[in-house]
Amino acid sequence: MDQTKRERSTSLDIWDAFDDLRGELERSFGSFELPAVPGLLDWQTGPLIDVVEGDDEVLVLVDVPGVKKQDLELSVTGSVLSIRGDKKQGEDGKGRKTVRRETWAGSFSRTLSLPDTVNPDRVEALLKDGILRVRIAKREEARKKTVQISVK
C-alpha cells in the first residue's frame, strides 16, 4: 500500500471527501464492482430506473431489454407514474439445457412519485434499444423563467 500521506484537499466540498474515502477503500479492498455473477442479495427482479428532472421536463429511463412495446403499460395519475410490463424468457431457451441464468423474467410493476410540477396531459414514451424513455413535461408555471427587469 501507498505509505506516503496524501495532501489534504483545500476544498471543503463534501463530495471531494467522499471521493477521497472511496479512493482509500478501493486501494485497501479492491474496487466497488458488482460481482460478476449475481448472488442471493443482488438478484434483480425488476427493471432499473433513472429519473432526471430537467428545466422543462422530467425524464424517466427504464432498462427493459427484450421487452416488446405491447407488453408495456404506462399510466399517469396526477404526478404518479406507473409502469407495468411483462419480461418474457427468450424463446430460444425452451427445450434446451440451461447452463447459466442471471437474467430475470416475469411481470413487473413500478410506481414512481414524480415532482408535482409535472403535467400529466403531456407525456411521451419511446422504446428503443431496450430502454424505455418517458418524458413528462412540466407545467408552464413551474418552468424556470428568466424575467428581464429594467432598472429605472
Added chain:
Amino acid sequence: MDKVNAQNERRFTVPSCHITEDESEVLAEMEMPGVQREGLEIKVDGSALTIEGKRSDEEPKGKWLLRERSRRDYRKIFTIDESIDRDGISAELVDGILRLRLKVKEAAKPKRITIG
C-alpha cells in the same frame, strides 16, 4: 495522482447472461440495454471470447431524483474450449439483447451408434 488514475481507468458493467445449449450449439443471451450495432465489438483471441458494448445514449442533464441504472459500457469475457468452432460464431442484437450463437465442432458432437 491516484485520483486521476482512478478516473482514467475504464470501468465496465458485466451484462446479465442466460446461457443455454443443445448438442449443436451454445446460445448466450446478454442484456445490454442502450447498445446499438455500431457500438458492439466481439472478438475471439485463443480461448477468450470478448464482448464489448458501448452505450449510445448520452447522459441526461438535470437533477437526478432516482439513479439505479449503470452508465458504464458493457464487457464480458467468456472462456471457450476447443469444442467451439471459431468460425461458426454468429450474433444478433434485438431490443437491447445480444444473442450469440456458438456452433459446436462436428467432431465434438455426440455420435449416435446404431446397433446392427
